Amino acid sequence: MADFIPLSVPNFGPREAELALEAITSGWVSTSGAKVTEFEQAFASYVGMPRAVAANSGSSALHLAAMAAGLGPGMEVLVPTLTFIAAVNPLTRYVGAEPVFFGCDDSLCIDPDAVEDFCANRCTLRGDRLYNNKTGAHVAALAVVHVFGAMADMPRLLDIARRYHLTLIEDATEALGTRYTAGPLAGRHAGTMGDIGCFSFNGNKIVTTGAGGMLVSNHAPWAEHAKHLSTQAKADELQFLHDEVGYNYRMTNVQACLGLAQLERLEAFVAVKAARYEQYRAALDGVRGLRILPFDCTVTRPNRWFFSLYLGPESGLERDAVIAALQAQHIQTRPVWALVHEQADYGGNEAYALARAEDYRAHIVNLPCSTGLTAADCDRVIEAILAL
DSSP: OOOOSSSOOOOOOOOHHHHHHHHHHOOOOOOOSSHHHHHHHHHHHHHHHHHEEEEEHHHHHHHHHHTTTTTOOTTEEEEEEOOGGGGGGGGGTTOEEEEEEEEEOOTTTBHHHHHHHHHHHHHETTTTTEETTTTTOOEEEEEOOOOOOOOHHHHHHHHHHTTTEEEEEEEOOTTTTOOEOOSSSTTTTTSSSSSSSEEOOTSSSSSOOOOOOOOOOHHHHHHHHHHHBBTTTTTEEETTEESSSOOOOOHHHHHHHHHHHHHHHHHHHHHHEEEEHHHHHHHTTTSSTEEEOOOOOOOEEEEOOSEEEEEOOGGGGOHHHHHHHHHHBBOOOOEEEOOGGGGGGTTTTTTEEEHHHHHHHEEEEOOOOOOTHHHHHHHHHHHHHHTT
């Protein structure tokens, strides 16, 4: 029987074991310990920000971002529908705000044309606040998800946010290592250009701590407030005094050790991703109606977190049948997420410009993309696809 090829799994080695053992033998294994601060500092340095705040998940980081930005009842947040639901829940339902959903452009990220049209033609700007003409609600924020490590069109989206007085929240949970290499934002990393940005270290991410997240902000008080909220809002730790409702969103010292080791290896992981992506692209793109969806490398260095095989109509292949056929050969794949505006709790919310998102939902199969995926593994996946 052929070995199982997973979709996306961690890549741990001796360095991770060495640092984790340091935490274990020291006894500092929980949410206290110097490694959390060390990881925050190393992460901030990597992405070029003065401060980073560790959390126990990307979802927690997004919830902290929503609270730090002051989102709440009576407000609306412009969000993509082609994303994991955890990109939307913390920014809306967790804090009492409502989403307005938008489709994607061909990067799979939120469509700036649709966002611009909504703000210009379906809303009214009164002073420094934008109001939805249909609901009367204050449109307070724009959430941008850098899907699969592709950079969203940040020059356009930052301009829209500025003109319409929207807080811009970047969900870079899939995009650690993605950065601009040219243009006005050259050198800036995904997650660092808006008002506040969040990252994930879930087990399937390019860098993982098993579970974990990170927050950065261009507003220093927001980052400090997020840190305060993540540690149960302790005003006096000795006396157990708390000055607002806080959360146990802290990262553990053991997780931080894993993060430090993984961060040391990130650039090597990005290089492996690029090599395996190019291997898929060379063998499959344009063959019998198949496409490997591109990343824009003209002005960005994407991390290529996930690889998307698009089943064009001339391929004669159906998404779920392809997934089942590859699973039968011990190759794990998956569809792109179900659109969030179609999920049970969001059926009553507005949604715009959905055609491309619906098409990609119906025709994408995500291929194995672990940083430990070998060239031989990749060849086996390619051969299985070409034999369909």
